Amino acid sequence: MATIRLYLDKRRSKQDGSYPIKIVINHRKDIMINTPYSVKEKEWKNNRIAKSVSNSEAKNAKITKMMSDIEAKLLDLDRDGKLRLLSDKQLKEKLQTKRSDKPTLFIQTYKSFTDTRTAERTRELYNNTLNKILEYDPEPTFEGIDYDWLENFDLHLRQKGDATNTRAIELRNIRAVFNHALKKDITNVYPFRKFEIKKEETWHLDLEIKEIQSIIKYDGKWNHFRDCFMLSFYLIGMNLKDMLFAKKKDVKKGRLEYRRSKTKKLYSIKIEPEAKEIIDRYPDDEYMVSFIRMYKDYDGFKRAINYALKKLTDEEGNVIDERMSTYFARHSWATIASDIGISKDTISEALGHKYGSKITGIYINFDSEKVDLANRKVIDALTKEC
Structure with a gap:
């Protein structure tokens, strides 16, 4: 031989x-x-x-x-x-000679599964994962992606500088495609029975009440970014992109009504006086606020605000939190709500998360007044602590 x-x-x-x-x-x-x-x-x-x-x-x-x-x-x-x-x-x-159509089968299954994801950002993440797979293995197959393949792929990503939780995202995306393929009887192999996806505990992305008070009191060259952050907080941690592109016509009878771009879920948020004061400060003919007009595009604004937030200082000149980003508004709102005794179901509804079982969720018509009251209590907590 x-x-x-x-x-x-x-x-x-x-x-x-x-x-x-x-x-x-x-x-x-x-x-x-x-x-x-x-x-x-x-x-x-x-x-x-x-x-x-x-x-x-x-x-x-x-x-x-x-x-x-x-x-x-x-x-x-x-x-x-x-x-x-x-x-x-x-x-x-x-x-x-390449092996029949097996690589095409995996790639086509991966792409068809990606196309079923409704959120644009989710599809983008899956496509990024596929690009990394093809960089490592130009001809991936269901049979070829075994325990050793996953270990070596994880090592490949680590050597390229991907952090533990970033690698976990890529591996979970691959696992989701395998789960889909099993349900559709596309394959009967499953390498994740023994392979463990590792992850690291992340830093809490929230601020203490006194730190948010320092943001409110901040007065300097980044006041507009301060206002943008606080408006997001007052609107229950509203996503930055949704807030920047919210239309003026979406404000009706003292409420902001919009559909979140990521989940397509409908929201109706009462505009509290603190939020209205900021909205009135940045008028625009088309948008609810004029922040997006300050930069060429959304990505430019996002980079600028996340840079500026890390530089905000308290009254003594100390940086409030060098890790801060726009995500902190949403996480901080949820943490304060929990700390002052608001129920998990109300917090979940306010943030647009699913709560309870799938069955009970069908029958519960959650009262928006509970969310309005919760938001008012969170905002009042900032004043009471002063």
């Missing part, structure tokens, strides 16, 4: 001084199969890419997988009595 080995082809270097790594199959003569990688001579140690090379473990794993696939094909050909009948050219063609 044919033998197989790795070979650093030093006959001709590339422009960067590296040499291609090839898989050599000795049949009648040596047959060379290209791998996707090339390294400099000093980076090739004991038939492996040295650890000093970026993503070395993931690259070595990919090469090992390629060799295993070739060995499997050779065994099949030998068992069927076909190997000895093939010329070197014929064998090379067979070994380089």
Whole structure:
């Protein structure tokens, strides 16, 4: 039977001084199969890419997988009595032939599942994950994504600098596609039975009441960002993008009525006097407030406000919280609401989360007055603590 080995082809270097790594199959003569990688001579140690090379473990794993696939094909050909009948050219063609439509099946399943996600941001996250998968493995298959593949993919992401929780998002997205494929009888393999997706506890993204009071009292060059943050807080942690693009006509009879872009859920929020004061300070013919007019686009405004919030100082000149971003408004509202005794169901409804069981949720027509009262209590808590 044919033998197989790795070979650093030093006959001709590339422009960067590296040499291609090839898989050599000795049949009648040596047959060379290209791998996707090339390294400099000093980076090739004991038939492996040295650890000093970026993503070395993931690259070595990919090469090992390629060799295993070739060995499997050779065994099949030998068992069927076909190997000895093939010329070197014929064998090379067979070994380089892509495996049917299995990679396409995984990719198409992944894409079709992504298309069913209703939120634009969710689809974007799934597409980002697919790009990372294809960067690591150009031909992913349901059968090929096993425990070792997941471990090496996770290692590949870690070596590229992705944090633990970022990698967890990518792995959960892959798991969701496998769950979908199982339900649809597309595959019967499931590598996540033993594979554990690791995550780290994140910092709490909330502020204490006295810190929010310091934001209210802040007076400096970033007052408009202070007002934008506080308006979000007064509107129960309203999402920045939804708030910036809320229309003037969405304000009706003292309430802001809009559909959240992420979840498509309808909201009706009572505009408390503190919120109205800020809205009146930034009038616009089209939008509820004119903040978005200050920058070329939403992304520019978002970058600017998240930079400025980290620089806000209290009356003594101390930075309030160097981690602060617009997300803190929503988390802080929820934390204060919980601290002053507002029920979890009311907080969940105010934030647009699901609460209770699916069945009870069908029959409960949540009273918006409870949410209005909760928001008033949270805002009053800022005054009582002064």
